Amino acid sequence: MKLYSDFAPRRTRQIVADVVAVALIAVSIAMGILVFSVVNELARFGRQMQDAGAGLQSSMTDVGGRLGGIPLIGESIRDPFDAASSAGETLQSAGQTEQDLILRAATALGIGVAAVPILILLLVWLLPRIRFATRATRTRQMIRVGLDVDLLALRALTNQKVGAIARIDPDPLGAWRRRDPEVMRQLANLELRSIGIRVP
Incomplete structure (x- = not known):
């Protein structure tokens, strides 16, 4: 496979274009990772909500369990704590849902920020390079067999x-x-x- 021209000026341009293209691909990937990290950082609110819900659920379940053991009044006192425990579970579930949504959004944005410039670059840089390499390799083989x-x-x-x-x-x-x-x-x-x- 012939990747570069035999002529120094064109070969230099091809090498510079290859180096710039690889650098731009690396920058695009780094930007995609950065965008993913920044957006995914918003999920910490969801984690805090989930932790708060888990703590509330655990506390209310424990308190309800202890008060429920008191003779005569235990069952009637336990009901509000069970309701509060259920609210903690709902809060925990909402926190997990928020984290999932933010993770999906962060992934989509990160991939989009990285993929769009890379696709444009591949169309502008890689396709002409492939055409050059294919044409030059084929012609050199034809010369060897008597073109x-x-x-x-x-x-x-x-x-x-x-x-x-x-x-x-x-x-x-x-x-x-x-x-x-x-x-x-x-x-x-x-x-x-x-x-x-x-x-x-």
Whole structure:
């Protein structure tokens, strides 16, 4: 797999782009983790509510149990404490629900903050890099098995910009049909250079 151009200026740009892209991916992941941590910190109110509810439930159950043991009046005194214990359980459940909701929100926001820039970066940076590597690798393999100047020149006529071709010859197609060796060589060089391969 050919990852980088044979030509120093383009290779330098590719390396710099790769380093910047990896750094931006790392920053995006760090930002996603930071957002998750900040939003998830709001769950401490839910934890406090859950702890308070658990404490209230436990206390009221204990007090109700003790007072319930008093002969004659125990059962009637116990009822309000049982109701308070039930309220503590409700508070505990509400605290747990709040924590669950905040965790889901923190996860969604954290992933969103990290994923959106990474997806954009992959479209802008990774797809062109994959196209370059695929095209350069395939062309180099074709050269090894005998891709000739004629076919490379034809590919230049179909792939390259008209202005770049016109600088080689005012009538490049006519020169290709006449098999002008100099024009064919220059067109082949133009095609190879655009792919990032130095002329063998």
